[in-house]
Amino acid sequence: PDDDSSCDDDDDDDDEDKDATAGVLVWKYSPFVPSRVRDGSAGGTQRVQQPHLRSVLDSCVPAFVAVCVTCRLLELLAHWLEVHSSLVDVKEEPQPRQDAYQVYYPILSLDADAVVKVEELIAHLYWQLQFHALPTVCAVISGTTYAPGMGSVVVMASCVASVGCGGSVLAGLLAGCSVAYLSKRALFACIKLNVPATMTNVLNAGGVGCAVALALSMTGIVGCLAEFGNLLRNLVRLTFLIPNPPGATPLPGLGFLLGIVFCYGSKVGWYHSVFLPIILIEMERGEGSILGAVDECTLCLVSAGICLGNIVTAPLTVSSVHITNSDVAISKRGLKINLLCGDFIEAAYPFMERSYVVNVFAYLASGISTELLLHHRPENVLSSAYIPVGLSIVLAQDMKRMASACSAAFSISFVGFVLGNIVGRRLDTKGKKE
Numbered sequence: 001p002d003d004d005s006s007c008d009d010d011d012d013d014d015d016e017d018k019d020a021t022a023g024v025l026v027w028k029y030s031p032f033v034p035s036r037v038r039d040g041s042a043g044g045t046q047r048v049q050q051p052h053l054r055s056v057l058d059s060c061v062p063a064f065v066a067v068c069v070t071c072r073l074l075e076l077l078a079h080w081l082e083v084h085s086s087l088v089d090v091k092e093e094p095q096p097r098q099d100a101y102q103v104y105y106p107i108l109s110l111d112a113d114a115v116v117k118v119e120e121l122i123a124h125l126y127w128q129l130q131f132h133a134l135p136t137v138c139a140v141i142s143g144t145t146y147a148p149g150m151g152s153v154v155v156m157a158s159c160v161a162s163v164g165c166g167g168s169v170l171a172g173l174l175a176g177c178s179v180a181y182l183s184k185r186a187l188f189a190c191i192k193l194n195v196p197a198t199m200t201n202v203l204n205a206g207g208v209g210c211a212v213a214l215a216l217s218m219t220g221i222v223g224c225l226a227e228f229g230n231l232l233r234n235l236v237r238l239t240f241l242i243p244n245p246p247g248a249t250p251l252p253g254l255g256f257l258l259g260i261v262f263c264y265g266s267k268v269g270w271y272h273s274v275f276l277p278i279i280l281i282e283m284e285r286g287e288g289s290i291l292g293a294v295d296e297c298t299l300c301l302v303s304a305g306i307c308l309g310n311i312v313t314a315p316l317t318v319s320s321v322h323i324t325n326s327d328v329a330i331s332k333r334g335l336k337i338n339l340l341c342g343d344f345i346e347a348a349y350p351f352m353e354r355s356y357v358v359n360v361f362a363y364l365a366s367g368i369s370t371e372l373l374l375h376h377r378p379e380n381v382l383s384s385a386y387i388p389v390g391l392s393i394v395l396a397q398d399m400k401r402m403a404s405a406c407s408a409a410f411s412i413s414f415v416g417f418v419l420g421n422i423v424g425r426r427l428d429t430k431g432k433k434e
Helices: 002-024 053-058 061-090 100-104 112-146 152-165 169-192 197-218 221-236 254-268 270-282 290-312 325-341 345-354 356-374 389-395 399-433
Strands: 036-038 046-048
Touching: 053 112, 053 169, 053 270, 061 112, 061 270, 061 389, 112 152, 112 169, 152 169, 152 197, 169 197, 169 221, 169 270, 197 221, 221 270, 254 270, 254 290, 254 356, 270 290, 290 325, 290 345, 290 356, 290 389, 290 399, 325 345, 325 389, 345 356, 356 399, 389 399
Parallel strands: none
Antiparallel strands: 036 046
């Protein structure tokens, strides 16, 4: 009893210290007050520092890209096995000689039962990646973002909660937020009720996760969010505009306009706030994205074409501004990163601003390439940026059309830079003569 009373006294002292600290800072003490930072103004006002949910979703890009590429590779492997199984059926009859693939690739000589088992494993893995991998990632990232002090407890609870979020990354984000909110309060309640540490971890890591999973599933929230994702995909892919039987979209020029808006939006800050969240929601089922294909063409390859033009025409001038060695260096780096990593559109911005001609051709390349993607069955050219351009083409079902759009974006922007360089040089020569 004496020990218990001493513990109670220590708790009271801690509460008094916290109350005293809050009194000095003129704050009302609560264990659930979010972190605050000063905004630098004269009054020293406080604001809550919490990342936006869009930022949490954007931080999951690596997992989305990896799942998309893996699902596409599984599709190609399944197609190869389907062809292989037909060869196996034909080979059941005695043959005087071995086929070439048996001679040179004996590891691929599978019998019919083995092919069926491999196909079943592929189908199971594909289903898990499609419906559970990305919601789990979003739930864990969301939970650890909004409750960073909970450590592994919130990670376990978020994983358990994500079980009820199959097929919807928005539901995964909501599950993570709910776990972060409830786990802190459950921990505080357990401390107040003197619950032992082991039971506290069980209630937080397991109980909170299960409660969130049941609540989201039983209330139909997951179904509503999954349906919202489907509607968004149909809207972005223009499914509602495509007649049946298959044909071209009835709105020619819509892709051209979208490409221009996408290129402009990347300059004014719309990419991470608008475009990228839509791309990720579109990719939540392990597929590519039509806006991801637009991203690859209008940003990465347009930038790559401009960088290549800068490298080729380095001795010349652009709008009376000489190309420096640093311009060439950043262009070489931008060309490699855009082609091999699918990123770094920023490398082209300075050169677009220097020349009106280069800027116009960049928009023209964006519009034409996007029109090629959207003029017929956009769902056949789903792809992604952040990967090598060759792999981006392989992600699309219609590889030829995706390659054509990529080539158009790259070549038009390159030609535009060369023409802009020639115009700039002529204006520079004319000005010197005058």
